[in-house]
Amino acid sequence: MNDDAATLEARLRDGDAAALGPYLDEVRPQLLAFVERQLGSQLRRKVEAEDILQETGIEAVRQYEKRPERDQKPFSWLCQIAERKIIDAHRHHFAAQKRDAGRELALDQRAGQTGRGDFVNMLVMSITTPSQAFSRNAREARLAEAVGQLPEDHREAIRLRYVENLPTKQIAAELGKTDASVRIMLSRTVKRLQTLLGDESLRR
Template identity: 55%
Template structure:
């Protein structure tokens, strides 16, 4: 069995890590698809990277052990991306009377798009939205929860707003009284910090 066939078999079995590796390997093709589907007007509102990250996170959340073995994961990812593009178009252009200052981009994801970060975001969502009782969490979630508690208040709030509430970095910056650039740097560094904590305890 080839490496790709083995990876597809693991995806069919619902393995999140396998899907994350597949997404990262096919990122150039998926980004090319997204670029083709984004119109000029929408490109002025939403980055292709935003659509890629949103699609990746949705796929990670949606994968199950019942994923059909005859279903092409790449076509499935393209379908998710297409829905995200349609949603973005409706969001930005579906209601022209909407106050432009209230619009938010699809910016719920880490900037680099690595499979490790996709997995971390998935774990963050679970850790920050499920009950806090220990028996409801696995070991990695508990370690992540401990790492989150060690963050500064502004770091924890930025992580919550971005990955749980889905705020754009510019909106987080306004709320926390920082620049958009500062928030982006904070989010990137905080994710790396959390990744390091988890990796050191594997």
Template identity: 45%
Template sequence: MNPPADDRDADRFDRIRSGDVDALAAHLDHHREPLIGFIRSIASERLLTMIEVEDLFQEVSTTAFTTLSTAPLDQYTVDSWLQQISRRRVIDAHRHHFTAARRDAGRHAAGRDDEGNAGANDLGNWLVASITSPSAAVSQDVRLHRMRIAVDSLPDEQQTAIRMRYLENKSTAEIAAAIGKSDVATRVLLSRCVRSLEKTLADVKPTRD
């Protein structure tokens, strides 16, 4: 006989607080719709014309995975912590998209074709935007160059997942089908890739504004 739902939740929360990535993945799956609803409620309509709420959810998931080891879960509930991450990612998305829109007003965005699709050189931009917020601490060119080298050094499966997610803008379900893993396992893989890239690029990581 399975334990009551409340007991299962309590056990999952305890595992998350202990740093269990798989427990966090299970929680994100179980509470996917409420968290997506929360993200939609705090994102402006203008932002949601530029980025899918599902993409914001994936960014929140990735951030949660990569920061779990330092999460202040002794002070906040798991859901409150995820909502805090959601607020930060929405703010970062506004900064990234609307700053880029102002910069590119009146001309094509650099590295994009006539349909607005990202070119191969935009992979670093997407990853830098996902991992950090803009800063003048280290030049963007240096960060992008180092990012490309770091991605090229990853195992083939990880490179495929990273490129499909950040260059081709594929969903984790599509990536999972391509690499033969479950959706949850793919999200864990992506989060670990990003965590590895953060460690590799720690010396050129810009500070948050």
């Protein structure tokens, strides 16, 4: 990161909204590269990385004052917004299509479903690293089954934590529970999903 970007990032973390536009311009090449890495080949035929980048900037301006993690690094926050825009674009273009799971990329596998399937798509994307993005077919199928067996409040807590990236205190407020009970619920649910998935991808 150069000095200009570092200075702008410091201003953003101090709450200076006027620094957001210049910061977006400064990190544009890095953010565009991130988007390019996240786009699957199927989606790449439908949307341009530049379009996702533009939507990310607009959403960042809209969300800046109410972003949940004020201490989060600005670039990481922008990457999260970009990921969600990619998910939105993916669902928009492929929600009506049925695909052969043996031939499609992991990011496209369950896009033909609605409701629980959409949630699983976002959850799988949230709990895996970019390097795992195209090797999740079996994990996604197991996760869909496991999520479907969860009680509604457990499923909502997992969605809020790992897809929306909300802190446990905010999740507790959303669900009308105490912070301690939400932490216990998440811990138990994560252990259950880890057992079914056979990995540690949810432990964070």
